[in-house]
Amino acid sequence: QFLTVDESSPAIETDKPIEVYSRGMPSLLQLSEKFGLNIESAWMLYRPIYRSSPSSNSGLESVVWAMLPQGCWKDITPSLVENFYGYGLYDVFYPESTYQSEIERLKVTQDRLEKEKAIGEASRP
Structure with a gap:
């Protein structure tokens, strides 16, 4: 069942790959609770869906809240977790020339x- 397309809803030739992927992908909470994935792995699989439709992520805060132990919420917020896992390493950009000039x-x-x-050491007796 995991990552399979529901045969009762046939794919349309004009479907974008992300739409096909979305139909076969469980929700973020299911990835965590039903399939036992840790938060990092669940977000890795869910990230393309999250990034493809920002407007449909409005109820995600409660999902994020349920995925982590309650004790962590005194130090971080669900929106921080969502932003952290919503981006991949390929989203990180740094101005290499600025870093190189600072290193020099x-x-x-x-x-x-x-x-x-x-x-100073040479001038000491």
Whole structure:
């Protein structure tokens, strides 16, 4: 039953792949409770559905609430969990040139400090 398309609702040739995927995918809560997947795995499978239709995710907060132990909610919110798992690693972008220039700046600073330290040690009797 898991990841199978319901034969009673035949696929239409104009269906987008995500629509076909959605029909065969259990809900996020079912992935967790019925199939015993941990939250990371459940979100990995559910993420394409979540990302394809942001407007249909309005009731997801209560699902997220049910997926984690109640003790964690004093430190985090369901919307934080939803945002964290709603994105994949491929969504993370960093400006490489900015990081490279900062690394170079830090190396120059390190070299300067090491030279100053060596001069200070050499000038001691």
